Amino acid sequence: MRRRVDNRGGLTCSVQNTASPPYRFPAATQTSNPRKNIPMAIQWFPGHMHLTKKAISERIKEIDVVIELLDARLPGSSANPMLAELTGGKPALKVLNKQDLADPARTPAWLDHYNSQPATRAIELDASATTPARRLIDACHALAPTRGSMVKPMRVLICGIPNVGKSTLINTLTGKRAAKTGDEAGITKLEQRIVLADGFYLWDTPGMLWPRIIVAKSGYNLAASGAIGRNAFNEEEVALELLDYLIQHYPAALQARYKVELPPGITDEQLLEAIGRKRGAVLGKGRINLQKAAEIVIHEFRASTLGRITLETPQEFAGWLAAGQLLDAERQVKKDKIETARLVKFKKIPRPDTP
Numbered sequence: 426m427r428r429r430v431d432n433r434g435g436l437t438c439s440v441q442n443t444a445s446p447p448y449r450f451p452a453a454t455q456t457s458n459p460r461k462n463i464p465m466a467i468q469w470f471p472g473h474m475h476l477t478k479k480a481i482s483e484r485i486k487e488i489d490v491v492i493e494l495l496d497a498r499l500p501g502s503s504a505n506p507m508l509a510e511l512t513g514g515k516p517a518l519k520v521l522n523k524q525d526l527a528d529p530a531r532t533p534a535w536l537d538h539y540n541s542q543p544a545t546r547a548i549e550l551d552a553s554a555t556t557p558a559r560r561l562i563d564a565c566h567a568l569a570p571t572r573g574s575m576v577k578p579m580r581v582l583i584c585g586i587p588n589v590g591k592s593t594l595i596n597t598l599t600g601k602r603a604a605k606t607g608d609e610a611g612i613t614k615l616e617q618r619i620v621l622a623d624g625f626y627l628w629d630t631p632g633m634l635w636p637r638i639i640v641a642k643s644g645y646n647l648a649a650s651g652a653i654g655r656n657a658f659n660e661e662e663v664a665l666e667l668l669d670y671l672i673q674h675y676p677a678a679l680q681a682r683y684k685v686e687l688p689p690g691i692t693d694e695q696l697l698e699a700i701g702r703k704r705g706a707v708l709g710k711g712r713i714n715l716q717k718a719a720e721i722v723i724h725e726f727r728a729s730t731l732g733r734i735t736l737e738t739p740q741e742f743a744g745w746l747a748a749g750q751l752l753d754a755e756r757q758v759k760k761d762k763i764e765t766a767r768l769v770k771f772k773k774i775p776r777p778d779t780p
């Protein structure tokens with residue numbers, strides 16, 4: 426029996442340190458696999474997120490440009506869906522980081538996608554860039570041309586999901602190893618100001634995820650990328666989702682790395698077993714150690730030993746988002762019905778007229 430979700434199931438985020446019930450992500454209807462209703466737990470700390478949210482909304486009034494660091498391998502999934510609302514539509518610079526790990530044939534489509542949005546610019550970057558400051562400064566000036574003098578300094582906020590490379594970028598920008606914002610016990614340091622150049626200030630914020638990932642595929646892609654702590658998800662589920670995508674879009678990379686056959690119709694489970702067998706991840710009596718095989722696949726995706734891979738195109742992500750929003754709206758209608766029935770039962774509201 427294996428994991429996964431049917432059309433009404435989905436990933437579950439069981440929130441730690443709160444009384445909230447686990448949140449069930451909507452089903453990943455966008456993939457071809459049949460799903461079992463076995464939820465996957467992704468855990469993170471919404472308390473941290475709320476503090477970051479608060480810090481951003483308090484700071485935003487005096488910000489000219491918001492830089493969002495995205496993972497170039499999953500630009501749509503690593504983009505904070507709440508950001509535009511949080512930042513009140515301030516000019517945005519999308520930095521597709523880790524582009525050295527992403528598929529170079531796909532990154533331009535994502536840059537075009539963001540560059541075609543109002544008050545938005547996009548650039549690609551990676552940790553090997555030794556002078557990223559000039560490109561960032563130029564892009565910010567293009568977005569806020571009246572700022573950047575001593576009288577009217579450019580005030581920039583930088584945000585992104587955990588592990589997207591924010592500290593690495595800031596260390597490169599400043600030429601020194603800065604403490605991670607939000608790293609301290611109790612999260613005392615919610616933001617830090619960095620002087621990038623004369624009249625150019627950068628405010629760093631802690632890595633942030635959002636409480637409800639309505640695009641189920643995004644949950645898997647975020648887990649595969651390393652944005653979610655390893656104890657917070659099921660590696661086998663994530664590896665299977667990853668393989669499902671790679672079979673369809675990067676079969677040559679799989680064959681080259683794992684020296685496996687990919688006959689038409691091969692399933693992700695069959696492939697995971699084949700990889701486990703090839704790599705000696707076997708238990709007694711010839712059974713495959715699927716956990717070990719899953720760890721190998723995830724590790725090799727992250728390290729790009731599988732090749733440069735991007736897990737979503739703008740069109741795919743738009744489709745997943747639309748499906749996720751639809752399921753979410755259906756879920757809300759159901760919730761509203763239950764709530765109305767409860768209020769009627771306790772005579773808090775009159776029974777609605779039935780047509």
Ligand code: G4P
Nearest residue numbers: 522523524525550551552587588589590591592593594632
């Ligand atoms: P964060 O502050 O956003 O949480 O991320 P951080 O800078 O700590 O980076 C997370 C991991 O991503 C680090 O690897 C870092 O080296 C790597 N990284 C950051 N930017 C890039 C990039 O553009 N390309 C590539 N290939 N990797 C990048 P790590 O293994 O967790 O740590 P370390 O071994 O580098 O210390």
